[in-house]
Amino acid sequence: MVLLKLRGREFFRGESQFVGVEPRTPQPTFPLHEHDFHELVIVASGNGWHVLNGEPHLLSCGEVIYLKPHDRHAFEEVHDLHLTNVIYRPNDALLHADRVRPYLQPGGEQVGERRYWQISADAFARLKPLLAALAEESRKSDAASNLMAQSLFVQLIVSLWRDRFATGAEHASPAARFADALSYLRQHCSQPIDLDELAHRFGYSPRNFRRVFREATATTPHGYLVKLRLGRAMRALCASDESVTDVALASGFNDSNHFAYSFRKLTGMSPSRYRQQARCREPRTLNLRSGRRLASPGS
Numbered sequence: 001m002v003l004l005k006l007r008g009r010e011f012f013r014g015e016s017q018f019v020g021v022e023p024r025t026p027q028p029t030f031p032l033h034e035h036d037f038h039e040l041v042i043v044a045s046g047n048g049w050h051v052l053n054g055e056p057h058l059l060s061c062g063e064v065i066y067l068k069p070h071d072r073h074a075f076e077e078v079h080d081l082h083l084t085n086v087i088y089r090p091n092d093a094l095l096h097a098d099r100v101r102p103y104l105q106p107g108g109e110q111v112g113e114r115r116y117w118q119i120s121a122d123a124f125a126r127l128k129p130l131l132a133a134l135a136e137e138s139r140k141s142d143a144a145s146n147l148m149a150q151s152l153f154v155q156l157i158v159s160l161w162r163d164r165f166a167t168g169a170e171h172a173s174p175a176a177r178f179a180d181a182l183s184y185l186r187q188h189c190s191q192p193i194d195l196d197e198l199a200h201r202f203g204y205s206p207r208n209f210r211r212v213f214r215e216a217t218a219t220t221p222h223g224y225l226v227k228l229r230l231g232r233a234m235r236a237l238c239a240s241d242e243s244v245t246d247v248a249l250a251s252g253f254n255d256s257n258h259f260a261y262s263f264r265k266l267t268g269m270s271p272s273r274y275r276q277q278a279r280c281r282e283p284r285t286l287n288l289r290s291g292r293r294l295a296s297p298g299s
Contacts, residue, residue: 003072004031004032005034005035005036007035008036008089011037011087012087012089016141016146017138017141017146017149018089018090018091018146018149018153019088019095019134019138019149019150019152019153020087020088020138021084021085021087021138022084022085022086022087023083023084024081024083025044025082025083026046026081026082027081027082028075028078029076029077029078030074031074032051032073032074033074034069034070034071034072035069035070035087036069037069037087037089038066038068038069038087038088038089038090039066039085040066040067040085040086040087040088040104040156040157040160041064041065041067041084041086042064042083042086042124042131042160043060043061043063043064043065043082044061044082044084045061045080045081045082045216045217045218046060046061046079046081046217046218047059047060047061047078047080047081047217047218047224047227048075048078049075049076049077049078050065050073050074050075051076052067052071052072052073052115053071053072053073054238056234056235057116058224058227058228059116060182060216060217060224061121061217062118062121062123062124062179062182062216063116063117063118063119064116064160065115066104066115077266079218079219081218084131086131086134086153088100088153091150093150094153094154095150099154100157102161103160103161117164118179118183118186119160119164119179120173120176121175121178122173122175123163123179125175126159127159127160131156133152134149134152134153134156137149137152174212177202177204178202178213178216181198181204184202185198185225186228189225189228189229189232189252190229190232190250190251192252192254193225193252195222195225209221227266228252229251229252230262230263232250232251232252233253234274234278237271237274244260244271244272244275247271248260248271259271
C-alpha cells in the first residue's frame, strides 16, 4: 500500500501562516496518509471508521481528535460524516509547542495518551462562531490577521480543554446527556447493555432516543453498539493471540455466529482472515468493503 504524504506547503500560504481551517462537509472515504503538521479534527455529525496508526476507532458526532505530525490515519466506511479540520504549525510565539501541548495532549495523570475526546452539542454550538472567525482570519494574508488567527486558535484549544474536563452538571441539558450516552456506550460496549434502559437512564424515551441518535450519528443505537464491539474485536485480533471465540465474548458478543456474520458484513472477510491480513500489512487500514473506494486527495 502506498502511503500518501501531505505537506504543509499544500495547505499553508507561506512561512508566515501558522493556522488553517479545512472543512469536510461531508468527509469522504480517504486512504491512509500522513502529514508534516498538527491537526485537530472536530466532528459535527455522522459516523465513520477512523484508523489511527493501525488502530480502528468508530468516529461519531461530538468527538475531537488530536493528530501529531507523521501520524498515519485514514477514513473508511463513512456515513454522512461532517467535520472540521483545524491545522497548525508551532512557532516561537503564541503557538510555542510548550504552550499549546498541555491543552492538546494532557499528561498521564489526566488522560494519558488518549487522542479522542467527547464534547456535547452545546459545546460545539459555542465553538461554531469561534471556528468561523478563525476560518475567516486564516484566509487573510496580512500580519494582523495571522496574529488574530493564532490568538483564536489558542482560544479554541483552551475551550476544548475546558469542555474535555468539565464536570457533569446536576441538571444537564439534553445535548450534554446525549454526549454522556455516547461516552457510556464507548466505555461499556463490551458489557451487556439494554438500550431502552440506557435511554431512560439519560432522560429519553426509547423512541425519542432512537430518533435523536439517528439524526446525530446517521445510525441506530443498536448499529452503533455493534460497530463499537466490532472495533474492539478488530483491535484485539491484531494485538492478541486469543481465540476468535474468546475475542468475540470479550468484545460483547454472546453468539460467535452473530459475531462472525457481523464481522464479515463489515470487513468482507472472516475474523481469522482479517487477523492474518492485518498482521502482514504495514502500514494497514481496516480492509473494509467501502475502503476500496478512494476519494481524491484531501486531509
